[in-house]
Amino acid sequence: MTIIPCLCARRQHEKIRNFACIAHVDHGKSTLCDRMLEMTGTIPPAAISRDQPEQEAKNEQVLDTLKVERERGITVRAQSATMFHRHTDGQEYMLNLIDTPGHVDFASEVLRSLLASQGVILLVDAAQGVQAQTLTVLDEALKRNLTVVGAVNKWDLVKDDGRGEAVLNELSDLLACDPGEILRISAKTGWGVESVLDAVVERIPPPPPAPPATATTDKEPFRGLVFDSWYDSFRGVVSLVSVFEGEVKKGDSITSSITGNDYTVLDLGILSPREVSIAEHPDANSRALRKGMAGWVVCGMKNPKDAFLGDTFHLTSRPTPPLESFKPLKSMVFAGIYPLDPGGFTKLEEAIRRLTLTDRSVTSNRESSTFLGQGFRLGFNGSLHMDVFRQRLEDEFGEEVIVTRPLVPVKLTFKDGTERTIDNPADFPDPGGLLKVVRVQEPMIRATIVAPDEYTGAIINLCTSHRGVPLSHTYLSSSAATSSSTASSTALKPRVTMLYSLPLSSIITSFHSALKSISSGFASFDYEEAPYEDSDLCRMNILVNGQKVDALCTVAHRSEVQKEGREWAKRLREVIPRQQHEVVIQAAVGSTILARERIAPFRKDVTAGLYGGHYERKMKHLAKQKAGKARLKERSIGRITIPTEAFHAVLGGQEIKRKGQASDKKKKT
Ligand SMILES: Nc1nc2c(ncn2[C@@H]2O[C@H](COP(=O)(O)OP(=O)(O)OP(=O)(O)O)[C@@H](O)[C@H]2O)c(=O)[nH]1
Numbered sequence: 001m002t003i004i005p006c007l008c009a010r011r012q013h014e015k016i017r018n019f020a021c022i023a024h025v026d027h028g029k030s031t032l033c034d035r036m037l038e039m040t041g042t043i044p045p046a047a048i049s050r051d052q053p054e055q056e057a058k059n060e061q062v063l064d065t066l067k068v069e070r071e072r073g074i075t076v077r078a079q080s081a082t083m084f085h086r087h088t089d090g091q092e093y094m095l096n097l098i099d100t101p102g103h104v105d106f107a108s109e110v111l112r113s114l115l116a117s118q119g120v121i122l123l124v125d126a127a128q129g130v131q132a133q134t135l136t137v138l139d140e141a142l143k144r145n146l147t148v149v150g151a152v153n154k155w156d157l158v159k160d161d162g163r164g165e166a167v168l169n170e171l172s173d174l175l176a177c178d179p180g181e182i183l184r185i186s187a188k189t190g191w192g193v194e195s196v197l198d199a200v201v202e203r204i205p206p207p208p209p210a211p212p213a214t215a216t217t218d219k220e221p222f223r224g225l226v227f228d229s230w231y232d233s234f235r236g237v238v239s240l241v242s243v244f245e246g247e248v249k250k251g252d253s254i255t256s257s258i259t260g261n262d263y264t265v266l267d268l269g270i271l272s273p274r275e276v277s278i279a280e281h282p283d284a285n286s287r288a289l290r291k292g293m294a295g296w297v298v299c300g301m302k303n304p305k306d307a308f309l310g311d312t313f314h315l316t317s318r319p320t321p322p323l324e325s326f327k328p329l330k331s332m333v334f335a336g337i338y339p340l341d342p343g344g345f346t347k348l349e350e351a352i353r354r355l356t357l358t359d360r361s362v363t364s365n366r367e368s369s370t371f372l373g374q375g376f377r378l379g380f381n382g383s384l385h386m387d388v389f390r391q392r393l394e395d396e397f398g399e400e401v402i403v404t405r406p407l408v409p410v411k412l413t414f415k416d417g418t419e420r421t422i423d424n425p426a427d428f429p430d431p432g433g434l435l436k437v438v439r440v441q442e443p444m445i446r447a448t449i450v451a452p453d454e455y456t457g458a459i460i461n462l463c464t465s466h467r468g469v470p471l472s473h474t475y476l477s478s479s480a481a482t483s484s485s486t487a488s489s490t491a492l493k494p495r496v497t498m499l500y501s502l503p504l505s506s507i508i509t510s511f512h513s514a515l516k517s518i519s520s521g522f523a524s525f526d527y528e529e530a531p532y533e534d535s536d537l538c539r540m541n542i543l544v545n546g547q548k549v550d551a552l553c554t555v556a557h558r559s560e561v562q563k564e565g566r567e568w569a570k571r572l573r574e575v576i577p578r579q580q581h582e583v584v585i586q587a588a589v590g591s592t593i594l595a596r597e598r599i600a601p602f603r604k605d606v607t608a609g610l611y612g613g614h615y616e617r618k619m620k621h622l623a624k625q626k627a628g629k630a631r632l633k634e635r636s637i638g639r640i641t642i643p644t645e646a647f648h649a650v651l652g653g654q655e656i657k658r659k660g661q662a663s664d665k666k667k668k669t
Contacts, residue, residue, distance in 0.1 A: 013206050013207050013208075013209055013290075013291050013292040014206045014209075015091060015092065015093050015094060015206070016093070016094045016095075016096065016206055016207055016292035016293060017093060017094070017095050017096065017118070017119070017200050017201060017204050017206060018096045018098075018116060018117045018118050018119075018204075018207060018242070018292065018294060019095070019096070019097060019098070019117050019118065019119045019120060019121060019200055019204050020078075020097070020098040020099075020100050020110070020113040020114060020116075020117045020120050020121075021033060021097065021098070021099050021100060021120070021121045021123065022100050022110060022113075022114075022120045022121070022122055022123075022137040022138075022140075022141060023102055023122060023123035023124065023125075023133070023134060023137065023153075024102055024124070024125070024128070024131035024132065024133035024134045024137075024524060025102035025103050025131075025133060025524075026102065026125070027102065027123045027124060027125040027128070027131075027134075027153060027154075028123055028125065028153040028154060028187040028188070029099055029100065029102065029123055030099055031153075031187040031188055032121070032123060032151075032153065032185070032187035032193065032196065033081070033097060033099040034187075035187050035190045035193040036083060036095075036097065036193060036196065036197060037081060037083060037097075037273060038190070039085075039190070039193060039194065039197065040083035040084060040085045040095070040197070041084075042081065042082075042083045042084075042272055042273065043273065077101065077106075077109060077228075077358065077359070078098050078099065078100045078101065078109040078110065078112065078113040078228070079098070079099045079271075079273070080096060080097065080098045080099075080116075080228070080240060080271050080273075080294055081096075081097050081099075081271050081272060081273035082094060082095070082096050082097075082270040082271055082272050082293075082294070082295070083095045083097060083272075085197050085200075085201065087197075087198065087201045087202075088198065093201050094293065095197070095200055095201075096116075096293065096294045098113040098116065098117060100113050100137075102133055102137075103133075103384055104133065104136070104382065104525075104526050104527060105380070105381045105382035105383070105384040105385035105388075106381070106385065107136075107140075107381065108361045108381060110137055110140065111140060112227045112228070112309060112310070113227070114140060114141060114144050114146060115144070115225065115227060115242075115324075116225065116227045116242035116294055117146060118146060118147065118204055118205050118206070118207060119146050119147035119148070119149065119200070119203070119204030119205065120137075120141045120146050120147070120148055120149070121149050121151055121196060121199075121200070122134070122137070122138055122141070122148050122149065122150050122151070122171075122175070123151050123152075123153045123187075124150070124151070124152050124153065124167060124170075124171050125152075125153055125154050125167075126152050126153060126154045126155055126157055126158050126163065126164050126167050127154055127157050127163070127167075128167075128524075129166070129167040129170050129476075129495065130167070130170050130171060130174060130450065130476060131450050131524035132448045132449060132450045132497075132524040132525050132526035133524065133526045134174075135174075135448055135450070135497070135526070136448065136526045136528065138174065138175075147203055147204050147205060148175055149183065149196070149199045149200070149203050149204065150171045150172065150174075150175045150177065150181065150182045150183070151182065151183035151184070151185050151192075151196060152164065152167050152168050152171060152182060152183070152184050152185070153185055153186065153187050154186060154187070154188070155184045155185055155186045155191065155192065156186040156188060156189050156191065164184070168182050168184070170476060183195050183196060183199060206292065207244075207291060207292035220245045220246045220291070221245065221246050221314065221315055221318035221320050222243070222245060222246035222247055222248045222252070222254070222313070222314055222315045222318070223243075223244045223245040223246060223312055223313075223314050223320050223323055224241035224242060224243045224244060224248060224289070224297075224312065224313045224314075225241065225242045225244055225310070225311075225312060225323045226239045226240065226241055226307070226308065226309060226310065226311040226312070226313065227240055227241070227242055227294075227309065227310070228240035228309065228358075229307045229309065229357060229358070230357065230358045231304055231354050231357050231358070232298075235266070235267070235298045236298070236300060236301050236302040236303075237298075237301040237302070237303075237304060237306070237307040237357070238275070238296050238297070238298055239296065239297050239298075239299070239301070239307065239311075239313070240271075240294065240295070240296050240297075241289065241294065241295060241296070241297050241313060242293075242294045243289050243290060243291050243292065243293050243294070243295075244291070244323055245291055245320075246291060246315075247288040247289060247290040247291060248265060248268065248288060248289050248297065248313070248315075249265065249268070249287050249288035249289070250265050250266070250267060250268060250279070250287065251264065251265060252264070252265045252315060253265075253315065253316040253317065254297075254299060254313045254314065254315060254316060255313070255314055255315070255316045255319070256306070256308070256311050256312075256313060257311060257312040257313070257314065257322040258308045258311045258312075258322075259306050259308070259311075261301075261306055262316050263299035263300055263301055264299060264300060265297055265298070265299050266298045266299060266300055267297075267298045268289055268295055268296060268297045268298065269295055269296055270289075270293070270294075270295045270296070271294075271295070271296065275296055278295065297313070304353060304354060304356075304357040305353075307357055308360075309360045330379075330529075331361070331362070331363045331378075331379025331380055331381065331409075331423075332379075332380075332381060332382065332408055332409065332443060332504055332529070333379070333380045333381070333382055333383055333385070333386055333406045333407070333408060333504075333508055334377055334378065334379045334380070334406065334407050334408070334409065334423035334424070335377070335378060335380070335386055335403050335404050335405065335406045335407070336367060336369060336372070336375050336376070336377055336378075336402075336403070336404035336424070336551060337352070337375055337376045337377075337378050337390070337393075337401050337402070337403055337404075338369065338372040338373065338374075338375035338376075338401060338402045338404070338551075339375070339399065339400075339401060339402075340400040340401060340402055341400070342372075342373050344399070345373070345374045345375070347397075347399065348375075348376075348393075348399050348401065349376075351393055351396075351397035351399045352364055352376060352378070352393070354397070355389065355392055355393060355396065355397070359389065359392075361380070361381050361385070362378055362379065362380060362385075362389060363378065363379035364376050364377075364378050364379075365377050365378075367424065369404075369550050369551045370550055371549055371550060371551050372402060372404075372551050375402075377423060377424055379423065382508065383406055383508045383509065386403065386406060390403055402551075402651060403651060404551045404552070404651060405425070405552065405554045405651065406508055406509075407423060407424070407425050407505075407554065407555055408442060408443050408503075408504045408505045408508065409421050409422065409423050409443060410422050410423075410428065410440065410441070410442055410537060410555060411439075411440070411441040411442075411532050412428075412429070412437050412439070412440055412441075413437065413438050413439035413440075413441075414436055414437055414438065415436055415437075415438055425539055425553045425554050425555045426550050426553060428537070428538075428539040428555045429539070430539060430590050431538070431589065431590035431591075432590070434538070439534060440534065440535055440536070440537050441532040441533060441534055441535060442503050442504070442505055442532060442533065442535040442537060443503070443504045443505075443529065443530075443532050444501055444502065444503055444504065444529075444530040444531065444532065444533050445501075445502050445503075445504050445507065445527040445528065445529060445530055446471070446499060446500075446501060446527060446528050446529075446530045447463075447468070447499065447500045447501075447502050447507070447525060447526070447527040448497060448498075448499055448525070448526045448527065449463075449497070449498045449499075449500065449515070449523055449524070449525050450476065450495060450496070450497050450498075450523065450524050451495060451496060451498070451519050451522055451523035451524070452493045452494070452495050452496075452519075452522050452523075453475070453493065453494045453495060453496045454493065455518065455519040455520075455522065455523060456473075456496055456498070458518040458519065459498060459515065459518065459519065459523060460498075462511075462514055462515060462518055463498075463500045463502060466502055466503075466506040466507065466511055467502065467503050467506055467557065467559075468500040468501065468502040468506075469500065469501045469502075470498070470499070470500055470501075471499040471500060471501055472497075472498070472499045473496060473497075473498050473499075474496065474497050475494055475495070475496055475497075476494075476495045476496070476497055501530060502527075503533075503535065503557070504529075505556075505557070506557075507527070511525075512525060535557060536557060536558045536559075537555050537556065537557055537558070538555070538556065538557075538558050538561060538589050539553060539554070539555050539589065540553060540554050540555070540556055540561050540564060540565055540587055540588070540589055540594070541553045541587070541588050541589070542568060542569070542572065542585070542586070542587055543584075543585070543586040543587075543588060544572075544576075544583060544584070544585055544586075545582075545583060545584055546584070546586075552568070552572075561589060561594060562594050562595075564587070565587030565588075565589075565594035565595040566587070566594070566595040568587055568595075569585045569586065569587045569595040569596065569597040570595075570597060572585045572597065573585055573597040573598075573599055576599055578599055578600065578601065578602055579599070579601060579602070580601055580602055581601045582598060582599065582600065582601050583598070583599040583601075584596065584597075584598050584599075585597045585598075585599070
């Protein structure tokens with residue numbers, strides 16, 4: 001059993017390191033975390049041996065605990081774990097590690113992780129080299145003055161073709177450090193991972209020391225930043241707290257800076273990687289969460305609404321100003337969420353309330369649709385985020401939902417000078433209403449695309465077709481240097497970083513998959529928000545037998561609306577079942593019809609019982625049927641039944657097509 005030497009509180013922080021693993025998607029963050037947890041004995045070792053690296057590891061992405069993370073092989077939530085590591089200096093260190101997501105939609109998870117860290121491990125895949133997200137996450141770490149330890153991962157894949165060295169140089173150029181400082185590792189086999197643990201101890205600074213005690217205060221008062229929280233049906237809200245100052249222990253009375261509510265600490269502990277009460281952890285050797293530590297706190301907070309990420313807890317008896325918090329990223333993609341079962345609103349409401357506690361970047365407001373009934377308008381960071389949220393509702397709460405078409409926020413400036421930002425297409429004015437609007441603006445992004453330069457032409461075409469404007473085009477330094485004819489793989493060929501200004505709306509559906517397909521998977525893409533710009537947008541309505549289907553209307557750029565209208569009318573025709581009467585589907589902007597599709601009615605054989613030769617009777621029956629149908633049609637305007645499943649399929653089809661997982665045809669069958 002290893003015990004942290006009992007240092008006085010002022011020195012103990014020196015044995016603590018708080019760091020995050022950051023990288024582009026799939027560069028091996030979660031795998032590296034598995035190996036570090038194994039090597040420090042935090043989790044049982046996997047059945048791998050350094051002598052037989054080809055043997056598969058058994059611990060796979062142990063910090064990716066959500067079903068959606070395991071199914072999709074992506075991290076969507078930052079996860080923390082505390083490890084104890086005996087360094088070569090003979091001392092035991094407490095390492096608080098945070099595994100972060102790589103996808104841009106979960107950037108807010110990376111940002112809050114960085115606030116609780118003093119350093120980062122920046123991983124780069126030896127086969128892929130520096131990618132778009134490598135640049136953006138590094139930028140965030142540098143903005144916060146964090147120490148960056150660079151590591152090239154997947155070294156087991158490196159052959160004698162110079163690729164590994166080229167990637168190593170690329171990363172050292174980026175970090176402006178000596179190539180010798182970059183670690184070479186294979187997170188999968190565990191090779192070199194010991195050097196990461198050593199670098200964490202030696203290069204990442206400990207949390208800042210406590211100020212000396214003054215005559216009036218015997219010790220520093222407690223201040224802790226809440227950087228994660230989740231809901232437990234028995235204990236209520238569990239908050240993950242990074243202790244910036246002082247210490248907190250069981251029985252302490254603490255106060256939330258945001259709500260002013262007082263609580264008593266009922267239990268607290270560390271994540272190792274599961275929750276372990278501090279009193280029970282053999283290595284913690286302390287009954288308190290001390291300065292520099294990160295751990296969970298249960299304090300009888302029953303209402304998830306009282307839990308705020310970025311909140312500061314302090315001792316009730318020693319009020320302190322709140323710590324610098326992090327602003328939640330603004331939601332940029334909005335969609336209506338409705339229960340598939342029309343009576344399931346209350347259950348869905350509770351599920352959303354619980355889930356938004358673990359994912360505070362989702363905004364939620366009630367809304368109602370004439371077609372779908374009561375539901376919610378939720379705001380997300382991007383379309384993958386939206387899709388993951390929908391899957392979590394299903395996986396974790398059994399809630400099947402209909403998700404309407406996503407929309408980015410649109411700013412309207414009216415003639416009288418008032419401004420309004422709308423997140424629901426139903427609120428966008430029709431052509432008549434637009435006469436009162438002097439300015440329509442949509443959010444833009446600054447996109448970073450990194451790709452081998454042979455794909456430059458195709459990428460320019462793709463961006464242009466998505467209304468993109470080029471900003472810059474530069475070579476990744478060392479890849480330009482290795483552009484020689486000796487390069488034997490695409491990863492060694494010169495690579496470019498292209499910056500583009502693009503409307504956010506143009507990239508929320510198919511842009512990413514299109515980029516991957518035109519670049520054979522070699523291009524990577526990331527973006528950051530840019531200011532709003534003027535845009536010629538209009539609202540497209542979908543009409544069924546002349547009746548507006550509010551849940552299907554959308555806002556699109558005028559240059560794209562015709563194509564969209566045709567696609568949607570066609571798609572609806574495929575999913576709406578034939579009915580007793582004709583169904584006409586139209587896409588329209590104001591009174592201008594852009595597309596029309598018709599579903600022919602069933603024709604009941606009213607002459608079936610008649611023998612041949614009764615021509616006049618047959619004609620009479622057919623005439624009667626025609627008149628009856630006309631009446632039926634008149635009455636049924638607005639009463640066309642579109643099965644909810646069909647609706648679900650048509651909206652889901654959009655998602656499926658976007659991800660390229662299945663064609664619409666497959667969906668139909
Ligand atoms: N050959 C090889 N494969 C690796 C290595 N490290 C990770 N991988 C594989 O790379 C894939 C992605 O690894 P993850 O650890 O999930 O990557 P990640 O960066 O956490 O992914 P996100 O969280 O989705 O961004 C998995 O299939 C891993 O098995 C390595 O050192 N060598």
